[in-house]
Amino acid sequence: MGIIELLKWVPLFPFLGFLILVLAGKWLTKSLIAWVGVGSVASSALLTALIGAEFLNGTMRPYQLVLGHWMEVDDLSIPFGFYLDALSVTMLFVVTGIGFLIHLYAAGFMESDFGYARFFAYMNLFVSAMLVLVLADNLALLYLGWEGVGLGSYLLIGFWYEDPNNGYAARKAFVMTRVGDTAMLLGLFLLFTQLHTFDIQLLMLRATSQWTPGAVLPVAAATLLLGGALGKSAQLPLQSWLPDAMAGPTPVSALIHAATMVTAGVYLIARTNALFMMAPPVQFAVAVLGTITLLMSGCSALVQTDIKRILAYSTISQIGYMFLALGVGAWSTAIFHLLTHAFFKALLFLAAGAVIFCFHHEHNIFKMGGLRKTMPLAFWSFMIGSAALSALPFTSGFYSKHEILMAVFEVSPLLWVLGCLGALITGIYSFRLVFVVFFGRERPAIESKLGWRMSLPMILLGALALFGGMLRIPLDSVLPDLFNIDHGFNLVSFITATTSFIGLLIAGLFYLTGTFSVQRLAGFNLVKEIQGLFFNGWGIDALYDTLVMRPFKTIAKLNKNDAVDGIYTTLVLLSRGSHFLISASQTGHIRWYVSLMTLGTVAILAIGWLS
């Protein structure tokens, strides 16, 4: 077969990089660390490009590679098996390609950081785990990668661990995704006990042949898997960890919390699409949850002042679109949006990182302004990124989002209306950010020098965000294509395309020309309250605080002394007490000894005669 047999090296390169950096990072110089850290991912990317080219030019038949056995017990057999098809090739391109660009960027961005080796070690570990996730041919191995990326995410969010808030954010992300993961694990168990395999292809085959659509088992299994997807992809009701996850370094946010890991849920659902099609109610729930999430987080993005939080909410919102697409059965469109989103969101984050870099870690957009001239690269990156994000025509985001909305219209016009509303909001918040940061009164940027390592990825990603819409990898060999969308001009298509323009216009009126003022709007109490609600992410955190954390803490406080342990403490006290009590009989006086002996004899005589 040729180069495709080297597939195992795609995840192995970053893993080796991780090992080297963990074991020897202490003794390496910074440039060597960068070479190892970036080089490992670059090797993967190069290999992926070669493998991808061979695969796409070939028959595109799925390729399976078994490296060995992880565990084998009775009828349970879990191999280290990789599965390459059009879907995993797409994901490989995203993970290694964008991963490489972000690593290169990070080599410049993190240059002055003390934990340079640690950073790249974690990043490589993450990339390796993510590659295992997308390549796994069975759900158990996929789960290994799934938890691996969760670990990487945890480590990187809390990378600057000196600040307890970052540690808190890391724990929050980890625990909240664990909630979903637990559901997913249960789903895995359910699938295994019912279908006796973890192999995804076999599983889908058996599910479709053994189960009837809409029955309890497929619905339960799909629901449980959906739980995992919701947690990882930060969708309602498990979305509130993502904005806090912005505590990590910006390249981390770009790679993990925008381009790759958070889309794992989308990948999972697409991968197990046969199962979800067996469970129509769950699939519909995916669409509804996606829609609600995209609207809610879009609203939240409207009022944020932290540049990264705006982008975080917009990520949640865009993944909401992907879920919506999955929910209506536009499988390949969802993956297409995943691809384009990875381009423009990574670009936006890297540009935001550049701005933050130059502003000495200032995150508040209202303290910036007029950066258009001082930071032209960041400005143009933001322009392209925001255009793609709000799906202005002829950017990559336009193709994918337009397709999603058109597909949605065929299934449910109501969801289409909501989706368009979301697109409007997207237009507003994207350009609000651009106008506030890059236009308006100029503030002096203190340090605006970006090295080539930071500029080059931004330029390349900018190109991808613009033209990435043409890079569509045909997925019809993997995912069923149910829609035959008419690409001609009609009213629905027109409305879909223009909503984002309206958004852009509104943002311009508010933030560029100053025709309307937010301050005036905020004068109304109602508006103020809504603004507060949006700002706090719809109070999801407060809700969990009341529903889960406070009762838990109360119970914990009630049981502060550990009632169960009390039994053992009592035993100890009892033993000690008895010891001292009996020890008192050891007086050392011989008269007492003799008396007790005699008493004892009388006692046993009594027992003997009386019993």
Add this chain to the structure above:
Amino acid sequence: MNINQLIALAPIMTIAGTAIAVMLGIAVRRNFVLACSVAAVGLILSLWSLGSAWREIPIQTGLLIQVDAYMLFYMALLLSSGLAVLGFCYDYFKDREGQNEELPLLLLTALLGGSVLVGSTHFAAFFMGLEILSISLFVLIGYPLKQSRPLEGAIKYLILSGVSSAFLLMGMALIYAQCGELYFSGIGGYIASRDDMNIMVLGGIILIVAGLGFKLSLIPFHLWTPDVYQGAPAPITAFIATVSKGAVFVLLLRYFISTDSYAYKPLLNIFSVIAGLSILGGNLLALLQNNVKRLLAYSSIAHMGYLLVAFIAGGSISSVLLIESVTFYLFAYFITTIGAFGVVSILSTPQTEAEDISFYRGLFWQRPWLASAFTLMLLSLAGIPLTAGFIGKFYIFAGAADSRLWGLLFAIIVGSGLGLYYYLRIIVVMSTNAETTAIEPAQYSISTAVLVFLTMLLIWFGIYPTLLVNVIQLVAYAT
């Protein structure tokens, strides 16, 4: 007395003869090394003569002693233990002031008493053996007579032992008054011939139990134990804990089997109460004890309680299994107890007795091998697997479960839990690193050799008990 009887009695006579030889030797020339050597040679000869006696059994020698497999096996155990204790005594006493030559002599007479005891089938031999043993012990306990603690222990043991002998004799008198018999088998015949219980015989047996309970340090006759254990020199403590108690227990078992006293159900109630009290009380007393010798004393109370449970189970299990479990337990108990006190005696110097727990702080870092041996002994006492103590305790559990003695079984479990605490505490103390000045290791080659041998036995019988079990079963079936 014919030649066969003489051969059968040869082991006992060898000990007696050796005692006389040692005594005469001392009269000619006081030499500790010589006295010990003669005693050791005598013990080895006696052990060797057990082999020829084995061919003559079972045989009744004279009126008082029955030489059978049971007696010979336990004599072998007692004499070997005596030899081990002699080894520890040699190193312990060789550098001490005073006239130590009589020490091996007294050990020999004590062993003579013990040997008579395990072979006795008559009240006279029973009492004589017990008194020979006890009187030797009074002197042995108080041997370092310039120190107050040994003297105190000796006096206490003397007086209390006298009290217990009084109970014992009164019990014998009551039984004799009713049965007119002093032979165990005769008493057995009397008991078997009556359907109802005789209150006089019952009372007599209870008094005998009280007397023996004192020797076995069972609650409520246990109060002397810590004082005497603490006062006596460490090797002698090992001797009291093993030879004296073992011989008495063996006698009790023989008495009960041959007189068929299991028929008296109230006795089993009494034993149950005593056993339960001893197990719980002994372990509780040991719980927070900081003196290692006292701790081992209390733990021996509990161990005798465990043993008594097997004894009680004898009421419903076969006598073969009864003898098997009691014998294995005693064997393991002998090894571990002698080993544990051996460690104490190796660590003791003429100036200080190694009895306070602080003395053992950081022992693992200063004398790792000694500490390891002690750890193994303690683990065996606690009944941790891969030591002989575990197999012994397993027998007790099996017997108790077979006889459905659930209450006592519960007591054993609770007791073992408590026991684990104080045994492990010593181990923890030994492994704590301390800044104490290193104890300069004395050259105690004989003691060390004995300890190594005991440790190896302990592990061997813990991992591979089959050999010992086979021997014990042979004895049990021959009895």
